[in-house]
Amino acid sequence: MRILIVEDEKKAAAYLQKGLTEQGFVVDVSADGEEGLQLAHTVEYDLIILDVMMPLRDGWSVLQELRNSGKPTPVLFLTARDSVEDRVKGLELGADDYLVKPFAFVELLARIRSILRRGPARQLEQLSVADLTLDPIRHKAFRNGQRLDLSPKEFALLALFLQRPTEVLSRTLIAEQVWDVHFDSDTNIVDVAVRRLRQKIDDPFPKKLLHTVRGVGYVLEER
Amino acid sequence: MSLKNGKPWSITARLTFLYILSASAILCSIGWYLHLTLANTLEQDNRQVLLQEIGLLRMVLQEQPPNLERLADEQSEGISLPVGGYYSRILDEAGRSLIETPGMESLPTAKGFPTASETSDTNGVVQTIPDGRTVMLMTAGSQTTPQYIIQIALDVTHEATLLAQYQRNLMGALLLGLFCSTFAAVFVARRGLSPLAEMTRHIEGITATQLHEQLDPADWPRELTVLAAAFNAMLARLAKSFAQLTQFSADLAHELRNPINTLMGETEVGLSKSRNAEEYREILESNLEEYGRLSRTVETLLFLARAENTEIPLRLARLDGRAELEAVCSYHEALAEGKGLRLICQGQGFLYADPQLLKRVLSNLLLNAIQHTSNGGEICLSLDLAEDGSAAVSVQDTGCGITAQHLPKLFDRFYRVDPARSEDGTGLGLAIVKSIMDLHGGSVVIQSVPGRGTIVTLHFPGQ
Numbered sequence: 266m267r268i269l270i271v272e273d274e275k276k277a278a279a280y281l282q283k284g285l286t287e288q289g290f291v292v293d294v295s296a297d298g299e300e301g302l303q304l305a306h307t308v309e310y311d312l313i314i315l316d317v318m319m320p321l322r323d324g325w326s327v328l329q330e331l332r333n334s335g336k337p338t339p340v341l342f343l344t345a346r347d348s349v350e351d352r353v354k355g356l357e358l359g360a361d362d363y364l365v366k367p368f369a370f371v372e373l374l375a376r377i378r379s380i381l382r383r384g385p386a387r388q389l390e391q392l393s394v395a396d397l398t399l400d401p402i403r404h405k406a407f408r409n410g411q412r413l414d415l416s417p418k419e420f421a422l423l424a425l426f427l428q429r430p431t432e433v434l435s436r437t438l439i440a441e442q443v444w445d446v447h448f449d450s451d452t453n454i455v456d457v458a459v460r461r462l463r464q465k466i467d468d469p470f471p472k473k474l475l476h477t478v479r480g481v482g483y484v485l486e487e488r
Numbered sequence: 489m490s491l492k493n494g495k496p497w498s499i500t501a502r503l504t505f506l507y508i509l510s511a512s513a514i515l516c517s518i519g520w521y522l523h524l525t526l527a528n529t530l531e532q533d534n535r536q537v538l539l540q541e542i543g544l545l546r547m548v549l550q551e552q553p554p555n556l557e558r559l560a561d562e563q564s565e566g567i568s569l570p571v572g573g574y575y576s577r578i579l580d581e582a583g584r585s586l587i588e589t590p591g592m593e594s595l596p597t598a599k600g601f602p603t604a605s606e607t608s609d610t611n612g613v614v615q616t617i618p619d620g621r622t623v624m625l626m627t628a629g630s631q632t633t634p635q636y637i638i639q640i641a642l643d644v645t646h647e648a649t650l651l652a653q654y655q656r657n658l659m660g661a662l663l664l665g666l667f668c669s670t671f672a673a674v675f676v677a678r679r680g681l682s683p684l685a686e687m688t689r690h691i692e693g694i695t696a697t698q699l700h701e702q703l704d705p706a707d708w709p710r711e712l713t714v715l716a717a718a719f720n721a722m723l724a725r726l727a728k729s730f731a732q733l734t735q736f737s738a739d740l741a742h743e744l745r746n747p748i749n750t751l752m753g754e755t756e757v758g759l760s761k762s763r764n765a766e767e768y769r770e771i772l773e774s775n776l777e778e779y780g781r782l783s784r785t786v787e788t789l790l791f792l793a794r795a796e797n798t799e800i801p802l803r804l805a806r807l808d809g810r811a812e813l814e815a816v817c818s819y820h821e822a823l824a825e826g827k828g829l830r831l832i833c834q835g836q837g838f839l840y841a842d843p844q845l846l847k848r849v850l851s852n853l854l855l856n857a858i859q860h861t862s863n864g865g866e867i868c869l870s871l872d873l874a875e876d877g878s879a880a881v882s883v884q885d886t887g888c889g890i891t892a893q894h895l896p897k898l899f900d901r902f903y904r905v906d907p908a909r910s911e912d913g914t915g916l917g918l919a920i921v922k923s924i925m926d927l928h929g930g931s932v933v934i935q936s937v938p939g940r941g942t943i944v945t946l947h948f949p950g951q
Contacts, residue, residue, distance in 0.1 A: 348794075349801055367783045418818055444819040448848050449784050451913045452855055457822040480776030 266381065267291045269308070271301030271327065272316040272343065281314065284370050285377075298322025302330055310338050312380060315360075317344035317351070325358060332359045339380050343368075371433045371481050378432070392427035395487045397466060397474055399427050408466055418443060419462050426475065426485035435482040459483055499684075500677040507673035508666065515665050519658045526654060530647045531624075535612055538626045538642050541566065541574060545638050549578070549630040556587055563589045578630075579637040586636065594619055601627050601639045614644065622648040683709050691719070699727035739902040743785060743915070747778045781914075788916045792901065795923035802842050802927055806951075809839045809871040809879060816850040817869065820858065828863040835871030839879035839948050845924045852917040853883040853944050859913075860942070861887035877950025882943055889938035898934060921946075 268290045272278040275296070282292045293308065295301035299321045305313055313331075317324040328340055339361040344351065347365040355363050361380050364373060392399045399406045399420075406413040406423055415423065421443045425434065436455040440446040443458075459475065467473045476484050497505075548558050559578060566574035566589065577588035579598055595617060602613045602625055612624040623641045630636035687708065694701055702720045705713040758771040794800050813833040824831050831854075850869070857867045865886040872880045890898070890905055897903045899922040902915040921944075925932045929949050936942040 347790075348799065367779070367786075369780075418821075440819075444815070446819055446847055446851070447844050448851075449787060450848075450851055450855065451781065451784055452823070454819060454823050457826050461822055479773035480780065 266311045267293070267308070268377070269293045269295065269301065269304055269310045269313045271295045271298060271313065271319065271324070273297060273319045274316070277316075280370075281373075284374075288374060290377075298324065298327045302327050305331055305336065305338065306334070312377060313338055313340045314377075315340055315342050317342060317346065317355075325354065328355075328358045328360060341373075341376060341380060369435050369437070369481065371435045371478075372437065375429075375432065375434070375438055392424065394427060394430045394485055395472065395474060397427070397485075399424055406466075408470060413465055415462075415465060418458070419465065422458060422462055423466065426483070429485075431484065431486040433478050433482050433484045439482070499681055500674065503677035503680070504670065504673040507676065508670055511669040511673070512662075512666050515662050519662050523651075523655060523658060527651055530644075530651065531612075531614075534624050534642050534644050534647065535626075537574065538612055538624065538640055541576065541640055542626065542628045542638055545576060545578070545640075546628075546630050546632070549632050549636055549638075552632070554578070554586065554636070559587050563587070574640060574642045576638060576640040579639065581634050581636070583637075592641075595623065595641050596625070598639065601625055603627060612642070614648075621645045683712055687712060687716070694723070696730060699723055699730060736901055740789070743902055744782070747782050747785075751775055751778050785914050785916070788914055788920065789901075792916065792919055792923055795920075795927055798927065800845075800927060802845070804840050804928075805843055806838050807841055807843055807846065809837050809873075809881070810835065812839075812843070812846055813850070813869045813871060813881070816847055816854060819847075819851065820854045823855075824858055824867065827858060827861075829858060829861055830866040832866060832868045833870070834868060835873075837871055837873040837879065839871070839873075839881070840877075840951050841928060841948050845927065849921050849924045849946060850881070850883070852921050853946075855913070856917060857883055857885035857887060857942070861885045865941075874950075879948045879950075880945055881948070882945040884941065884943040886941040889940055889942055890934070890936040891938050892936075895934060895936065899932075 266289070268285055270278055270281050270285075270292060272281065272294070273296050278294045278296065282294050285292045293304060293310075295304050298319045301313075301315070301319075302322065305327070315324040315327055319327075322330075324342060324344070328342075331338065331340070340359070341362045341364065342355045342360045343364050343366060344355075345366045352363055362376050364376060392401070396409045397407070401424060404420065406415055406420065422439065425439065425442050437449055439455050439459075440450075459477075463475050467475050472487075474485055474487060476486065476488065478484055544562055545559070548555065548562055551558070563576050566576065575589040575592045575595060577592050577598060578586040580586050583598065585598060596615070612626040614622060614624050616622050621643055622645045624644050625639070625641050627640075628638050630638060687703070690703060700723075702723060703716040705716045705720075708716050754771055754774055758768065791800070810833060813835075817831045817833055821831060854867065854869075861867060867886075868882075868884045870882050870884070872882075874880070894903075894905045898905075899918050901919045903918075904915050921932055925946060931947045933945045933947075934942065935945075
């Protein structure tokens with residue numbers, strides 16, 4: 266998977282390149298809109314990450330130029346400005362997503378994956394990691410063959426982790442997906458909920474599956 | 489009074505203009521009156537002279553046949569006068585000249601004279617004759633049998649010259665008067681408006697640091713006291729906003745100091761000697777948590793700023809109140825249970841609100857309640873509908889309560905009842921509650937009894 270980052274701030278571009286390369290992407294970086302546009306025309310990318318405010322040519326105009334020349338490459342905008350008009354403008358110009366600075370890196374990863382995944386919807390099927398399985402249709406979960414007694418929200422939380430194994434999920438994302446809460450609150454509500462889920466799925470068993478990534482979020486994987 | 493396109497006239501110009509207008513109207517009418525009176529008097533006098541002479545001639549004509557010698561005597565008296573000489577001509581019934589004063593030839597001929605009916609007994613006709621003199625002509629019958637016609641002319645050149653002279657003088661005086669009154673008007677207007685200029689100077693001297701400096705209404709003329717009072721009120725409002733802003737900036741700086749200090753210190757200490765990977769990891773993780781806090785504070789402040797400018801779109805929807813309360817409870821349930829608190833939802837009905845903002849408001853209130861209620865307590869969310877379609881949502885806890893002194897300041901940004909507990913949250917929770925309720929056009933009321941608990945009531949207007 267090849268990604269182009271067009272970002273004039275060197276430090277930001279560098280950490281994005283590093284982080285995304287470590288996640289297995291092939292990453293090119295361009296420091297201004299003009300060069301970015303040329304690269305986007307000559308190289309076939311799977312995704313372009315565009316900063317809005319840039320010298321020579323801003324993100325809007327890069328996107329417009331791309332779409333005018335018929336390039337369908339998905340575009341994710343990064344910006345420090347997030348007025349409603351800006352969001353609407355980005356989406357109207359044909360951006361695929363929009364992320365406001367400062368953002369968590371896992372948030373960016375999640376958005377990138379979701380853009381690249383777009384296409385055939387995932388089927389509801391039995392989800393499993395190691396000996397942990399979840400049957401969304403019958404609404405049941407098992408660990409090591411034992412039925413787990415989960416509340417509806419705990420079930421939803423576990424389903425979220427199982428749908429995205431090995432992916433670090435941020436607290437924001439978890440709150441959004443499980444409780445439909447779209448604002449960051451300075452609380453440990455998600456931590457408490459995860460701790461309670463852990464008590465049921467991990468504590469009775471020697472092998473732990475649900476791990477904390479401090480300061481970032483949680484990940485469900487076999488280590 | 490203003491020019492069609494452009495700035496309105498200056499008050500000085502306006503006053504000057506009106507002043508000149510009225511002064512010229514008064515001066516002109518006085519001049520016109522004086523002129524008219526003088527002209528009238530002179531004419532009256534002349535007529536009198538003519539009538540008198542006509543009377544004398546009539547008397548002489550009583551004698552039949554006419555005594556031409558006496559007539560000539562009578563006539564010659566008129567031309568010997570140095571000023572205002574008069575000439576006369578007597579015509580018989582056939583219109584032939586019987587006798588006439590020498591010099592009569594330069595006057596209009598017998599036929600050129602106006603007829604008796606045109607002059608009647610009292611009016612004369614004033615004419616300028618070719619040699620430049622002005623004469624008053626009068627024609628009258630002799631009132632004898634046979635009937636003679638008396639034509640008489642009075643030289644009024646002198647009076648006419650006098651009147652013209654008088655007219656010129658009057659015009660000159662009038663123009664001079666207008667000229668002077670223009671200066672007077674400008675002076676008076678400037679003088680009259682000087683308190684305004686004085687006030688402007690006073691106001692110009694007020695800077696941001698002296699917003700408390702007020703204009704004393706007693707110092708100004710009555711017309712300006714209202715302006716001074718209004719200005720004072722505006723100053724007071726400005727001073728208040730300014731103080732709030734200053735306070736807010738200071739609070740914000742303080743608020744940012746703590747996390748930045750932690751970040752700097754931790755990183756510095758971390759770098760001061762070589763450590764193993766696990767230790768570096770610890771530091772970075774801890775830093776990340778602080779960054780998260782900073783970022784949330786910034787996000788929240790932006791939200792507040794936007795809410796204040798009503799830049800946040802309000803997506804009002806008809807919501808099932810009970811379902812919303814329960815959804816928020818389920819989000820906080822784990823937290824409450826961890827503290828041994830019971831969450832209760834009461835009431836049924838629909839309310840009009842933005843679903844995400846409603847969640848945010850309720851979440852903030854619930855977090856406060858959970859934080860300030862000790863083990864075993866309970867928190868009750870209830871919904872009450874009024875008949876007008878408005879809804880009241882209240883969050884009631886059995887916590888420690890808030891003393892009365894804090895109540896008015898609770899909605900201020902960064903205000904904390906216990907400043908030592910700055911680790912808990914951003915100190916912006918209730919400020920957000922307030923601004924979200926303002927966005928909805930609703931209100932929020934906090935009642936509290938220390939030791940017994942707090943109840944926060946949100947009022948959402950109906951559709």
